[in-house]
Amino acid sequence: MAQTTPPPDRDVFAKGIGAEDSRGKVNFDVPRAGKPCKTWYKVYGDISDRSITPTIVLHGGPGLSHWSVEPIAAGIAEQYSLPTVVYDQVGCGSSTHLPERNGDVSFWTIQLFIDELHNLLHNLGVHDSGYNLVGHSWGGMLAASFAIQKPKGLKRLVLHSATANVTLFAKGVQELRAALPQDVQETLSKHEEAGTVDSKEYMSAVTEFGARHICRISPQPDSEAKAMQSVFADPTVYFTMKGKTHLDTTGSLKTFDLTAELGNIEVPTLVTNGRHDVAQDISVYPFFEHIRQVKWVQFADSSHVAHLEEPDRFLDVVTRFLKGGS
Numbered sequence: 001m002a003q004t005t006p007p008p009d010r011d012v013f014a015k016g017i018g019a020e021d022s023r024g025k026v027n028f029d030v031p032r033a034g035k036p037c038k039t040w041y042k043v044y045g046d047i048s049d050r051s052i053t054p055t056i057v058l059h060g061g062p063g064l065s066h067w068s069v070e071p072i073a074a075g076i077a078e079q080y081s082l083p084t085v086v087y088d089q090v091g092c093g094s095s096t097h098l099p100e101r102n103g104d105v106s107f108w109t110i111q112l113f114i115d116e117l118h119n120l121l122h123n124l125g126v127h128d129s130g131y132n133l134v135g136h137s138w139g140g141m142l143a144a145s146f147a148i149q150k151p152k153g154l155k156r157l158v159l160h161s162a163t164a165n166v167t168l169f170a171k172g173v174q175e176l177r178a179a180l181p182q183d184v185q186e187t188l189s190k191h192e193e194a195g196t197v198d199s200k201e202y203m204s205a206v207t208e209f210g211a212r213h214i215c216r217i218s219p220q221p222d223s224e225a226k227a228m229q230s231v232f233a234d235p236t237v238y239f240t241m242k243g244k245t246h247l248d249t250t251g252s253l254k255t256f257d258l259t260a261e262l263g264n265i266e267v268p269t270l271v272t273n274g275r276h277d278v279a280q281d282i283s284v285y286p287f288f289e290h291i292r293q294v295k296w297v298q299f300a301d302s303s304h305v306a307h308l309e310e311p312d313r314f315l316d317v318v319t320r321f322l323k324g325g326s
Contacts, residue, residue, distance in 0.1 A: 026123040028090060028116055032107055033098055039120055040094035042066065044073055045083030053130050053155050054083040055322055056121070060137030061231065062108075062253070063238030065093030068227035069136050072160075072307045072318070080319045085124065090116055091237040093230050102236040105252040110145050117146055127153050132322050134158040137279070137304065138242075141256065144287070148264045157269040158318055161279045161304050164286035166249050166256040172280025173247055176213055184208050188247065197245050206246045213278040214304045221308050262290035269294045270321045274302030274309065295321070 022043040030037045047054040057073045059066050066073075066086040073084035088095040091108070101107045121127035130153050135143030140162020147157050163169040177185060184205045191202035215224055231238050243250030271287045273279050275298055288296045297317050302309040 025095075026120060028096075028119050030090070030112070033096070033101075035096075035098075037090055037096040037098075039087055039090060039096075039116055040066075041085055041087035041120060041124070042070075042073075043083070043085050043124075044077030045081070047083045047085065047124060047126060049083065050129055052083060053132055053322075054085060054124075054126055055132040055134055056085045056087075056117070058117070058133065058135040058139030058143050059086070059089065059092070059227070060135075060139045061092065061238055062089070062113075062138045062142075062241045063092055063231050063235060064138075064227040065230040067093070067223050067230065068305075069134075069139065069307070071221075071223055071311065072134060072136070072315075075307070075311065075315045076319055076322070079315060080323075082319065082322065085120075087120055089113055089237070091234070097234050097236070099234055099236045101240075103240055105240060108237055108240045108252065110142065110256075113142050114146050114149070117142070118151070121153065129153065130155050132156040132158070134160060134318065134322075135162060136160045136307070137162060138253075141253075141258075144258055144262070144265065147267060147269075148258065148261045150264060150266060154267050156322055156324075157265065157267050158321065159269065159271045159287055160318075161273045161277055161306070162271075162287070163256075163279050163283035164258050164262065165283055166253055168286070169279065169283040170248065172282045173278060175280065176278065177209070177247065180209060180212075192245050192248070209247060212303065213276055216276065216303050216309055217305075224305065224308065259286045259290065262286060263292065265291045267293070268321075270318065271296045272299065272306060272314075272317070274299045274304060274306050276303040278304050 025038040025040050028037045028039045057069045059069045065088050070086055073086045076082050077084045090096055091098055132155050133143045140159040144159055187201055187205040191197055191199055241251045241253050269291045273284050288294055299306040299310050306314045
């Protein structure tokens with residue numbers, strides 16, 4: 001008999017699973033959290049149609065929200081008729097927040113977010129039947145970490161402006177910083193050394209860097225602005241895992257390196273970045289070098305958000321790959 005109501009641990013609202021723009025929350029059991037946790041998600045299209053593999057889109061940060069990648073999910077679904085899902089990782093957006101865990105590196109681990117993704121896939125009913133993953137930036141780091149564990153059901157993987165090794169990422173950022181105007185370089189260094197990274201002068205210099213290597217669109221698109229607002233509203237995850245200095249990783253991700261494990265990824269993988277990307281080629285190359293079934297596409301007129309800077313080409317490249325093309 002077809003199931004007409006969601007399972008007990010799924011709180012569906014709006015229009016329900018299988019309808020356009022469905023939203024809901026699923027329970028996520030995190031014993032150390034000290035309180036009930038829920039993961040918020042949004043579905044485009046009908047993920048109950050087993051003839052079409054749904055795509056789960058993972059946002060970046062860590063600590064941003066689904067707003068940063070919603071244009072990807074909406075574009076794939078609306079322009080190419082493929083069902084997609086976006087969600088807010090725990091600690092972010094409309095999912096459960098845990099500001100009391102700020103700075104707790106033993107709590108905010110990659111495995112926590114891997115477990116959350118497994119839980120979401122199970123609750124959406126697609127874990128075993130099959131799904132694709134598209135991860136942007138930190139979301140790509142998470143998606144690759146997930147894929148390394150050879151999860152059941154994963155069909156295809158897209159790593160969009162992600163990095164395989166944070167040490168290499170830092171080297172790329174240093175090269176980009178060296179090309180900034182001298183006064184901007186000096187401002188960045190002065191405040192990082194003094195620990196005054198909350199100052200307006202420092203944030204202005206960071207904005208100058210971002211306008212070149214994060215998002216080259218001015219004014220900033222609404223989706224990016226909303227995602228950044230979500231970080232400012234609760235920086236717990238960002239500060240703990242990324243750190244406070246924006247252009248350097250000083251949090252728990254500073255030792256992130258998947259290089260030795262990338263050979264465990266068995267599914268076809270598409271790697272992308274922008275020519276002007278903060279995720280420079282040096283930190284993307286390990287994906288291309290070590291994943292067995294891999295293709296790398298670079299967007300010549302983009303920085304870190306090709307899905308906003310070159311949306312038509314980005315969606316075409318990604319969707320053709322998700323459909324099984326080259």
